[in-house]
Amino acid sequence: MSDLPQQIQQRAQFRAEDDLLRQMGYAKPHRRHRKRLASVLADPVLGLEAPMYDFVHGRRDFLRALCRALRIPEHSCRAFIAERDALEKAExxxxxxxxxxxxxxxxxxxPGMPLFALALLEHRRRLKLPAYTWRLPWEQQLVLAQARVREHMAESGGELKVWGRIQRYLFCYAEDHKLEIAPSGEVLGDASGTGLSRSSVTLKGKPIVLLNDDKDDAT
Structure with missing residues (x-):
């Protein structure tokens, strides 16, 4: 793993924010520019995971300009960006x-509930795990899934509005591969042959993506 974040932090601490920003192309540094600079300096991936454009620089150009202003070799910056791009593609x-x-x-x-209403609530049955989960060893992925099950049971009280009382969880860890997990978090066994229902609505044969508020996942 590149030590570019550490190099940048070490060199930036001896530079005045506005002087650094001016060298990066910001003729009149604004509070939002200073805020962005501070955010990038504090970020282990130097802002490359948060698409942003402030009418001067996008995320990659911002980092390139920062490296130039701090006199960090271009090849170090280029290698770091390539590494992050490869990881993003793999993800x-x-x-x-x-x-x-x-x-x-x-x-x-x-029977009386419109299919549209069920489709709108479908996200409550599908719990996301952290984006980095796929990178972890299998055993750690399972531990993370079990912890999320217990957390969700505590949040929901064991019941999803409309859908009913929670009977079990299915940990979908690969294409067509699932594990059955009890509400207690105990692994019950392989459930790879289990089909998953999904409520959705279509328009001219194409599914419609419905917006929802992820904060409601546990209710």
């Missing part, structure tokens, strides 16, 4: 492990 292509909250729900359980 996009990797299977992102997640949890399905199984309440044994059947459409007949809510």
């Amino acid at each position: 996009c292509q990797a299977y992102q492990p997640w949890l399905f909250v199984d309440t044994g729900f059947r459409r007949s359980d809510r």
